[in-house]
Amino acid sequence: MGADDVECANCARLRGAGKSSRELVLTVSLAFIVPAFAITGVLTRMYHARQEALAAEWFQDGGRAIQTGNAAQAVAALRTSLAYAPDDTAAELRLAEAEAAIGHDAEARSYLDAVLAADSGNGAANLARARLAVREQNIPDALRYYHNAFYGEWPDSEVNRPLQARLELSQFLLDRGESADAEAELISLAAAAPPNDVEMHLRVGELFFRAGSPRHALDEFRLVLQTAPENAYALKGAGSACLQLGSFSEAERYLAQAGRAAPDDTATQETLNEAQNVLEADPFIRGLSEETKQRRAQAAFQTAVARLHACAAMLGQPLDSSSAPATDLQAADARVQAMTPLLADAQMRAHPGQITDVMDLVFDIEKLTVSKCGEPQGTDLALLHLAQAAHGTGQ
């Protein structure tokens, strides 16, 4: 602005005194709106199309970078994509994922919070936010976002994602040792999962196991076996569940089938052996002769006594005490001493009901030694299974 402008101080009036009339100017202005809108419309349509193309291009670049494990490059690309399509939730989610991958948890959280501020029911954003909360050890937030995730909205193409969110939550609870809560989540998940979803039911069954609920685990594996009768994993799971539940014959049947379906699986073979050991050691199986029952009870007694002695030796606690028993092991040994005379064949034959007393002592010893000296092997393990089944503590 300078001298020219000062000279023009009255220009307005001079210029205004043109020939055009007010009504003509108004008419022309109003008429000009239509082509002006049309031209602007064409321009902005081209502009938006270009923006969308750029957004898509950078989004794809970001996706490729994530796939190749270059999260930093993915972040740069996805940020650019978002600059062109700020409303693109998918880009925001993917960017949050990339940010989290390079340890930028705060940035990832910020993007996810922005998505959730606009759409609090977004299932994917809630799930990602829950994972972040898990990483940050923010348990209340993790639980809240996991719940929001599986009650949230998911695209039709991702119907399984809410179930996976619940599965993740169950696993998270189990990792934290909250088995009861985990079991509750798993029960809901088992009910919601489609019956023919083999993978999901296998996973749920496995988690039921971890939650200490073999009965529910068995239901899950049986469900799988209805769809896939030869599924080795389901057979093995069902066998293990039966073993824990005290259904030893059924366990042997499932495990034998599993062994046939996966002959190279040594773990299955070991579990099968375990089941067979139980069946061989159990004196209470129906149809056994009295003599066999007696022999099995005597053998069990010998095994338990050997275990008791081994455990006492391991702990450095002598069992022979002249005074009153001072330890649990000594008390058990005292009962062994009292029981030994009654184990003579004649005595046993004369008192068949005595087998129950013998086995009660055997079970008590096995349970005592497992608490003092850890998990047993072989026949001791079989006897422990029997003890647990007999006292209803089998899982």
Place this chain on the structure above:
Amino acid sequence: MNADQTTGATGDGASGDAVIRDRETSARPERSRVIRLWNAWRHHVLTLRENPLFLLLAVLIGTFSGLAVVCFRVAIDWTRWWMLGSALAPPSWRVLLSPAVGGLVVALLVIYLFPRSRGSGVNQTKAAVYVFDGYVPFRTVIGKFVCCALAIGSGHSLGPEDPSLQMGAGIASLLGRRMRLSQEKLRLIAPVGAAAGLAAAFNAPIAAVLFVIEEVIGVWSGGTLGAIILSAVSSVVVMRWFLGSAPLFRIPAFRLQSPLELLAYAVLGITGGAASILFMRLIAYLRPRLMAWPRWTQIVQPAAAGLLIGLIGLKLPQVMGAGYPYINQALHGDFTWRLLLLLGAAKILATSFSFVSGTPGGMFAPTLFIGAMIGGAVGGLEQHFFHGLAGSEAAFALVGMGTMFAGFLRTPITSVFLVVEITGNYSIILPVMISNMLAYFISRRYQKVPLFDMLSRQDGMMLPSLEEVREQRILRVEDALPESQAVALAANEKSAQALERLGPTTEPWLVVAERAGGWRLLAAEELRQHAAESPELIVGEIPTRGPIPSVYPDQPLEEALRLMGDWPFLAVTSRVNPYRLEGLISLDNILHTYRAS
């Protein structure tokens, strides 16, 4: 074509005439209907009084300004894609060359084609209001559009809001002139367009209206306010129609966790105030020196500034252009506090280079950028040292935008509403108010002349400083009221009694209270005469002059001066009891008060 020609063409005179008659009779009603419509329209427009016409015009101005701003934004982005590419972090050679080349082309355009597109659009609009009868040349609109799109798109650190404001003013001025508005309306038309341009640029009609009132016209006038609001709303509607209604920035949810956080925001206010002073002083120092350089250097100054910006951009490409995507990133906590601080400082430098070199473009977007970065940095720093006291960095970045706006542009009310409007988040208002006001007061305390006033003075114009106007003390009637108690005579009082009650007085005029309210003047000499001749005569029967105008103690003194006319004094009455005389003020009292102030 006349009748003869038609006849010749048909070859048959009688039938030709019939054809013509038929055509004329069928065309006549059509033509006459159009003429009737046109006449009715003319009649409506011509009989439209200027105020309704002004409002109609405001809508038109808003519509065209909105369209212009939409095209302007599109042009800036196309230029950017063309010159810098689509990546947020462009390749080095583009970063280095683009602003320098852009600066050179812009300099040539400004010098040879659009000389008036240099400088601040706000000041040019103010000049239109106060100096040029609302005249803003349309060439400036074109110049601003082309030059600013090129400058901002090529990476110069400037914003599109100030040019948008001036484009709106220019469109308004053109329409006002063509519509042959009265001089009074023409003077007011530029701010109407300015509000429209700014509203569309920020997608924030309230802030635009407030800015124009706070910075351009300085007063809340009912007539102007209606037009300004209408134009702002129209332009925003048009802008949203084409570009969508999403707010300028997308921010995460914000919640004030504890009132103690406000202390942390107060620290931001102080820092923002200091940064504003630094930024202003840098411009105040550099601009007049560069303007004093030989004329030929004006061609290379924008290119040189562009080169410097390119050098900064090699390390920090975020400082190039308006920087909105990066503000968004700061609002999402994407940067560490160290980087935020660096970006804030770099942007102050880059914007100063661009602006003082004469490259056309605005300061609004850079101000928001600097505010967001400094805000985020302060937030990060406070979080680092006082973890429980400060909120998220993003919230600080958000508040920082308003803080810098208040401190640097010195529009405190606009700064508060702008943040709320451009983010669509109301819950931030408390920290924004505290931080903005602190920055504003610090900036005022240490930088007496506001930015826009400083720029206009550097350009050799003494435009009114609206901040000074706002700060001026208004003298009121009570300030001029003499301490001595005024005595009023009652109309039903006997003249002798009245004279006795008055006692010895040298006043030539006395005041008589009318029964129905109001006050009249009685010459003291006349009262004395009547009291001597007929002491029983009541005062109301003595001839008086009046009624004299009355004012209230809280009214501006200016109003009293206007009412004074030839009266020797005005009656000052109480607002709660109009029959009670608070005192009398004379012209001498008023002038004495003005002199003493």
